[in-house]
Amino acid sequence: MIIYYISLALRSLRSTPILSALMVAAIAVGVGAAMTVLTLNYMMSRNALQHKDNVLYAVQLDSWDPNKANDTANEIPWQLTYQDAQALLRSDIPTRQVAMHRFGFTVEREDSHLRPFVASARVTSRDFFALFDVPFLYGGTWDSAADQAHTQVVVLPKATNDRVFAGENSMGKSITLNGEPFTVVGVIDHWNPAPKVYDLTNSPFADAESLFVPFGLHRQFEIDTWGNDSGWDSGSKSEGYEGFLQSESVWIQYWVELRDGEQKQQYETFLTAYIQGEKAQGRFQRPLKFALSRPSEWLRLNKVLRNDNRVLGWVSLAFLLVCVINGVALLLAKFLRKAPEAGVRRALGASRSALFIQHLIESAAIGVIGGIAGIVVALVGIRTSRHLAMGWIDTVASMDWLMMLAAIGLALFASLLAGFYPAWRISHTNPAIYLKTQ
Amino acid sequence: MLKMHNIRKSFRTDTIETHALRDFSLEVKEGEFVSVTGPSGSGKTTFLNIAGLLEPSTDGQYLLDGEDVSNLNDRQRSHLRNEKIGFIFQGFNLIPDLNLFDNIDVPLRYRGFNAKERRKRIEKVLEQVGLSARARHLPAQLSGGQQQRIAIARALAGEPRFLLADEPTGNLDSLMARQVMELLEFVNEWGTTIVMVTHDPDLARRAQRNIQIVDGQVCDLRPVTEQSDAVSA
């Protein structure tokens, strides 16, 4: 019987093409707009580190101004000072730990036609790749000595390797960064988490960096940061680059991997002791405070999905509701035009519920077609917002299968909602009045 | 077959209440061919709608095949209508965008027959009304008389015991009207009970029995031959 109803629905769509097209358009526009916003929100609220959510922690220490709390969500600076990062790296409690920040180099290659270009880089300790599950194509990370002393090695993402070495295995080859030769020790496969949980201080939806170099290079290259760098204590700074490294400026992101509760407790004890020790030296004048946040908490604290995105989500659903209300009027017109046929069907033995289901299925057919058209609208909408955002949301501005299914589901729901009253009306009109004459 | 006792039907609009039928009592026996005549607005169509379970009566008792149908719900009424009753209308009421085959298919779908059974029945009734060759035509491609024959075929496809016809020849010229009448008589001979509303005194006279409705009541039950004056008035 369902198949009969579906064939009737398709026949009816063909026999009232204009009303049907208007109805499909209403659903498509409503669903398309809603799915554009919902897709961006959904992609932005994903957690690329979900599978390690119970072992990874972002570390924050409150080294801030004694007179004024930092203005982050938990009143602790997002990042650490260089000296604190170096001190924490000396602990052997965590299974893995990473100190890092964003920087950039001019890239060249000797004896090649490659035009020099500027690339973003992540200056990081060696555990980065294992801690964030970065897949290697060739080689691996550098050895731990490179994070202490100055060793000119580099790990290349696939895209950079393709650009500089035309995709060949570049292990052991040399690449020139800021005029100095670096040896390639590893090439990583395509990897682009969105949001970029590991560093939310720079645009969380931008692409991952194009180079990875060891944490032991700071003094040699006088590396500062291409990211956020904020300080409060301008007075006590000594001169020059060394002064910057020893200052209270916060610019290093810090993550640890802790296997279980016991290890976490040990690490907390260690942090407490460290801060108390620093207090004795005159630093850390604020009440003792630090935080270890799981990736999911970290995303929430950093408000990666902003409130206006949420509001926009609701607005787009309200817009869909307007489209549904339009749909009610269109369907009512469409169905009542066929009231004589409904009267005949009643006379021939159709019950009210049979007519109700027949017309609901007709609405649903419109919904499915509208949903497919809505996906097209949403794809255009997402592409447009991607252009407008100029690279800031590239990693999230795409639609996966789940969202396409959701679009169809939403369209189906909207069309059933729109069709409910018209279907009820048509199934409850008195058939006798349509049978008298034609 | 059909037994109505003290049926009342009133229509309420904002200001006035119309009594389309009152104290309406009638019995139709199995296998009868009854013609119904009466002035316009006297309640003939209303009677057929109630008899055919399209509308409930306001009051009174209605037994169809010995079963009291006054208190059945919509599903049960629709089921009975589908199984036992065939309708024929003055305006044919074929569904315009379905071809003849699919038009006749409609009541069989609601009956729940499988595809093979439906095809068998459709082909049989198409042959009975002499339009087998036209199965894939649309209603608009047929003459009025042919359309009415398809409507009769549709009414017969479910093999109803009871055929209700509301001025089936009202839109046809006399030749086609006679053809349709002959078809109905043929159907009646095979055992289907028929109640036919008509304004045509000649056709009314061809029925076994004629009843007259005046002002919502059965007026007279004289044999057909004695009432020709009244009908033509």
Ligand SMILES: Nc1ncnc2c1ncn2[C@@H]1O[C@H](COP(=O)(O)OP(=O)(O)OP(=O)(O)O)[C@@H](O)[C@H]1O
């Ligand atoms: N749906 C309705 N709403 C209000 N009044 C109605 C309705 N249907 C019928 N009536 C009234 O009931 C009365 C009987 O109508 P009905 O259609 O049964 O007459 P009829 O005998 O079939 O007339 P005709 O020969 O012209 O077809 C009329 O007065 C009509 O106005």
Ligand SMILES: [Mg+2]
């Ligand atoms: Mg009438």
